[in-house]
Amino acid sequence: xxxxxxxxxxxxxxxxxxxxxxxxxxxxxxxxxxxxxxxxxxxxxxxxxxxxxxxxxxxxxxxxxxxxxxxxxxxxxxxxxxxxxxxxxxxxxxxxxxxxxxxxxxxxxxxxxxxxxxxxxxxxxxxxxxxxxxxxxxxxxxxxxxxxxxxxxxxxxxxxxxxxxxxxxxxxxxxxxxxxxxxxxxxxxxxxxxxxxxxxxxxxxxxxxxxxxxxxxxxxxxxxxxxxxxxxxxxxxxxxxxxxxxxxxxxxxxxxxxxxxxxxxxxxxxxxxxxxxxxxxxxxxxxxxxxxxxxxxxxxxxxxxxxxx
Numbered sequence: 001x002x003x004x005x006x007x008x009x010x011x012x013x014x015x016x017x018x019x020x021x022x023x024x025x026x027x028x029x030x031x032x033x034x035x036x037x038x039x040x041x042x043x044x045x046x047x048x049x050x051x052x053x054x055x056x057x058x059x060x061x062x063x064x065x066x067x068x069x070x071x072x073x074x075x076x077x078x079x080x081x082x083x084x085x086x087x088x089x090x091x092x093x094x095x096x097x098x099x100x101x102x103x104x105x106x107x108x109x110x111x112x113x114x115x116x117x118x119x120x121x122x123x124x125x126x127x128x129x130x131x132x133x134x135x136x137x138x139x140x141x142x143x144x145x146x147x148x149x150x151x152x153x154x155x156x157x158x159x160x161x162x163x164x165x166x167x168x169x170x171x172x173x174x175x176x177x178x179x180x181x182x183x184x185x186x187x188x189x190x191x192x193x194x195x196x197x198x199x200x201x202x203x204x205x206x207x208x209x210x211x212x213x214x215x216x217x218x219x220x221x222x223x224x225x226x227x228x229x230x231x232x233x234x235x236x237x238x239x240x241x242x243x244x245x246x247x248x249x250x251x252x253x254x255x256x257x258x259x260x261x262x263x264x265x266x267x268x269x270x271x272x273x274x275x276x277x278x279x280x281x282x283x284x285x286x287x288x289x290x291x292x293x294x295x296x297x298x299x300x301x302x303x304x305x306x307x308x309x
Contacts (some may be wrong), residue, residue, distance in 0.1 A: 032094030089227030215239030
């Protein structure tokens with residue numbers, strides 16, 4: 001009895017193993033939401049496996065195909081997100097990410113860890129950067145991220161965005177102009193962490209003068225509860241106004257609430273926990289030696305990576 005020929009390994013499986021983390025990283029930067037990024041990547045692979053084996057074999061580079069499809073899915077999501085956010089309760093802030101060692105779904109040393117689900121934390125995922133990205137048109141954002149962050153040629157970008165390479169070059173240039181207009185950090189990470197620590201201590205002490213001294217006079221605080229958690233709906237503008245608001249928060253603080261220094265999207269930040277469960281994540285933008293922006297994320301749907309395992 002003859003032995004049946006061994007089945008060739010599935011090239012799609014190899015593509016999944018090689019490309020998943022890259023696609024998650026790309027999709028998170030494009031969408032500002034890990035949940036949406038995971039959905040986009042899942043849809044990408046669903047389309048791959050919906051093809052016949054012959055169609056898969058005809059694709060010269062599965063990785064390039066997956067990147068193109070994922071980017072187009074993200075582009076469509078970005079376009080529809082503008083409509084969805086018109087009905088979003090309060091301000092929308094990108095989903096914050098913890099330090100890789102603290103991830104729940106992608107915990108590096110815990111059970112069920114999946115390295116493919118971790119985001120590489122660098123300057124292109126800090127909250128200030130993502131907020132500026134969110135102000136761009138979908139095409140600008142996709143062109144900039146693909147070319148400037150992931151080093152794709154404008155010819156490749158053009159195929160994804162559906163415009164000419166010259167038009168994509170202009171889109172990326174416009175995006176760079178927006179980013180250059182935003183002030184960048186002028187302190188080391190250790191210095192910024194020190195300022196956040198001073199802010200935490202002044203907040204806990206209800207020291208209004210110390211808080212005012214740490215905040216830029218034109219500082220802004222923005223909160224995202226998504227209609228699922230209580231928070232202020234409109235941004236608070238002015239360092240003094242923020243200081244008074246934070247002192248009032250301290251006065252209303254529950255006895256089981258603790259504030260911890262944590263890394264938020266690769267930058268020094270704070271988290272508030274109640275009975276050990278993270279209920280709020282605070283991101284900071286620091287220019288020179290003053291806090292210029294505070295992002296407060298309370299939407300529980302955006303805090304799942306911070307949950308206690």
